[in-house]
Amino acid sequence: MPTLLPAAAPANPARQVSAPVPAIELLLQGGATLLVLAQRICTRVLMMLVVALVVFVVLRLLPVNPLGMLLPATATHADVDALAHTMGFDRPVWMQFGIWIGQVVRGDFGTSIQSGLAVGAMIVQALPTTLQLIFCGLLLGVGLGVASGLLAFRYLGRPLERVLDVGGSVAISVPDFLWAILMILGFGIALQWLPFLGPIDAAIALPRVTGFTLVDAVLTGDMTALRSAAAHLVMPVLALALGIAPPLMRILRSSLIEVYNEDYIVAARLRGVSDNRILFAHALRNAALPTLSMIGMQAGAIIGGTLLLETIFSLPGIGNMMVGAIATHDLPVIQGLALTYSAAVLAMNMLTDALLVLVNPRLRLS
Known part of the structure; x- marks a missing residue:
């Protein structure tokens, strides 16, 4: 026992000296x-x-x-x-x-030549429609892409993986505006399952609270308006999602295949760790880095893709406003909207960078 005291005594000072270093x-x-x-x-x-x-x-x-x-x-x-x-x-x-x-x-984007209204106020009025479309399209596209990527990897080499691969190839080869036209012809006109003009039925008077029709319908407690707004969003959101999901599926599947060849995955399988735990607790985190980068690229692309979709579906967003401003040569409106689109894309890129840093701390000092 006495021999332990001299050995233990210098340990505390050493810890006290080295403790501030990590901080x-x-x-x-x-x-x-x-x-x-x-x-x-x-x-x-x-x-x-x-x-x-x-x-x-x-x-x-x-x-x-x-x-x-x-x-x-x-x-x-x-x-x-x-x-x-x-x-x-x-x-x-x-x-x-x-x-x-x-x-x-100073927050002044000028005055519209055609309407005489402040461009900033016009953008604020139309922006919620575009943001709602982008958010819903991105949410559905990422969900479909991640789910199909996991299924394609889980059933690698089986018929389901080949079906998903062929379906992704077909979806990615058709531009979003063409999907929109096909959906209107099929679901809107031929089958008459879904509405395809405007953000909500013309007979419904929805008070504007935030400008987001889904949120306003919930806030006002109008379930009829909520169903109508959701039905009007189905086709444009699906058209956006079909352009996002296939690239995500492919890159997630490829990343998982690469990660599963790493030594720590092989060691975990030898230790008897379950397949689900290996996939979701170990492999998916490392495979998420290229997937997040792809999501950022796709998000920037769909921001511009809303321009045609809003025109096709008669949605009063900034894309529809841009088409009208170009047709009438309304320079102040075009300038303000171009700056808005640029800010949206750059903000999405910065958000993607932040998520990548959050997932991979090694990027914080890169």
């Missing part, structure tokens, strides 16, 4: 992570500015005069010059861009 390392890692995050945010902001500049310059090079739509046929050149001066179109392009960016920073 310092955590602080350094946290500071480095914040620095990397700040750099990525600055990069995204610069990318938005570049996109805004390109859109602004291209719109100014178009051989159209949007002011002509605001003036009668009998307007003189003096009338055109006066209106151009009022709206700032007679200034150099770089000065117009600087003024517009300054207004955007």
Whole structure:
């Protein structure tokens, strides 16, 4: 017993000296992570500015005069010059861009040439419809992709895997707008199972609370409106999901096959660990990294894909607004919507980066 005391005595001081080291390392890692995050945010902001500049310059090079739509046929050149001066179109392009960016920073996206309404208010009015479509489409697409990927891996080499592979190949070869047209012809017109025009039945008066028809129907307790809004979303959401699910299924299956060749998976199987525990507790976490990257890419793609779908299904979102603004050469609306689309895509990319860092801590200092 006495011989143990001298050996134990120096252990406590050693622990007291070395204890602060992990805390310092955590602080350094946290500071480095914040620095990397700040750099990525600055990069995204610069990318938005570049996109805004390109859109602004291209719109100014178009051989159209949007002011002509605001003036009668009998307007003189003096009338055109006066209106151009009022709206700032007679200034150099770089000065117009600087003024517009300054207004955007203050929350002012300008005024629509056609309607005379504030562009920012128009975007806020239409944005919930697009966000609801994107969220539901992404949720369904990710669910279908992950479920089919797990099934394809579980039944690898069996008929079910081949059926899923063929179905994914067919789904991915048809663009989302063509799926929308086929669904309208089949489910909407031929079978008359689902509505396909507008966000809700015209006979239903749903008070606007948030702008999201599903949420507003729940908040107001109107189950008839909820069923109608959900029915109107089925086809556009499914059209988006069919473009998301097949790539996710393929990359998840491939990632799982690669992960299952790792030594720790082989060791777990030799220890008698159940297949479900190996799949969900070990393999799926590592296979999730390329899958999350693919989800981020697909999410950015469907944001642009909503433009055609909203037009086909007559949904009053920012995609439908963009088509109308292009048709009428409404430059302030086009500029505001282009910046909104760019911000949405960049925000989705940043969210994907954050999820990847959360799943894989080794990326925090990369």
